[in-house]
Amino acid sequence: MDALSSFFAMGGYGGYVWPSYGLAVVVMVAVLVSSIRSAKARERELDLLQQMRPSRARRRATQETKAS
Amino acid sequence: MHRFANPARFMRIAALVYPWAVGVTILTLGAGLWLGLVGSPADYQQGESVRIMYIHVPSAWMGLFCYVSMAVCSAMALVWKHPLADLMARATAPVGAAFTFICLVTGALWGKPMWGAWWVWDARLTSMLILLFLYLGYMALADAFDDPQRGQKAAAILALVGVVNVPIIKYSVDWWNTLHQPASVVKMGGPSIDKTMLIPLMLMAVGFHAYWVVVLILRTRSEIAAAKVRTLRMAQVHAAGQAE
Numbered sequence: 001m002d003a004l005s006s007f008f009a010m011g012g013y014g015g016y017v018w019p020s021y022g023l024a025v026v027v028m029v030a031v032l033v034s035s036i037r038s039a040k041a042r043e044r045e046l047d048l049l050q051q052m053r054p055s056r057a058r059r060r061a062t063q064e065t066k067a068s
Numbered sequence: 069m070h071r072f073a074n075p076a077r078f079m080r081i082a083a084l085v086y087p088w089a090v091g092v093t094i095l096t097l098g099a100g101l102w103l104g105l106v107g108s109p110a111d112y113q114q115g116e117s118v119r120i121m122y123i124h125v126p127s128a129w130m131g132l133f134c135y136v137s138m139a140v141c142s143a144m145a146l147v148w149k150h151p152l153a154d155l156m157a158r159a160t161a162p163v164g165a166a167f168t169f170i171c172l173v174t175g176a177l178w179g180k181p182m183w184g185a186w187w188v189w190d191a192r193l194t195s196m197l198i199l200l201f202l203y204l205g206y207m208a209l210a211d212a213f214d215d216p217q218r219g220q221k222a223a224a225i226l227a228l229v230g231v232v233n234v235p236i237i238k239y240s241v242d243w244w245n246t247l248h249q250p251a252s253v254v255k256m257g258g259p260s261i262d263k264t265m266l267i268p269l270m271l272m273a274v275g276f277h278a279y280w281v282v283v284l285i286l287r288t289r290s291e292i293a294a295a296k297v298r299t300l301r302m303a304q305v306h307a308a309g310q311a312e
Contacts, residue, residue: 007106011116016181020120020174021105024127028279031166035286042293049300 075292078152082285092278100271108264120178126273127171131199134164139231142224154220158210159287163280165203183247191240192248202230
């Protein structure tokens with residue numbers, strides 16, 4: 001237990017060392033999570049749009065009926 | 069659609085690289101944290117506070133590395149109109165800003181016990197702060213226009229102009245008197261920085277680069293999807309207009 005508390009004390013610099021590591025972890029995780037979320041959300045949106053889109057064959061068919 | 073010059077190849081390569089980049093990030097950061105926090109000795113002058121170095125120094129490198137990659141991508145986008153280059157520049161900016169921010173705050177947390185000041189307006193610190201503002205300006209400008217291409221172009225020009233700042237940061241410790249230790253201390257690699265400190269430092273640096281690859285792939289995928297969505301929506305509006 002003593003070894004652990006001296007580890008967290010960091011020779012009196014604990015108040016500077018741990019916030020440094022904590023900040024790095026928080027910022028890096030935040031950037032990573034937001035990147036994963038936005039990639040997923042936008043790829044889902046794209047999938048939906050592509051599904052909604054009529055297939056090429058059908059579009060050509062409607063164009064032909066319009067032309068005739 | 070054709071303007072988004074074949075992102076299919078990017079997607080293929082990204083899918084191959086992604087799991088490796090995730091693995092390297094986890095392994096090197098895990099090992100680097102363990103060696104940095106537990107396995108390395110305290111500094112004979114700075115005591116345990118030297119452990120801030122394992123975050124601060126690689127973050128500073130990443131701040132510069134991301135900026136240079138962003139500027140190279142911006143140049144490619146401006147000169148060759150390569151659309152993927154624009155998207156990758158956009159994808160890198162938040163990572164560079166995040167690391168520059170981490171570098172500045174950990175620098176303050178290291179400066180307080182070692183110099184007695186959270187912040188001094190010397191050349192190294194000020195030029196690093198300007199780097200953060202360049203990132204923020206780039207991101208704001210890229211999103212400031214209704215037409216994303218115009219925003220991209222303006223932001224790319226800002227990124228290129230801002231490159232002047234990179235050598236200023238690098239050599240600020242040689243050109244001006246400063247509290248910040250000179251590069252000789254950072255690369256005291258050879259004789260004076262011990263292997264026990266150099267190895268965790270390098271592991272953290274490799275880990276941060278691998279993390280950058282992971283985030284770059286995710287954000288570029290996201291940008292590609294967004295660009296395709298925009299094109300599809302425009303085609304829909306166009307088709308609706310024609311049908312009427």
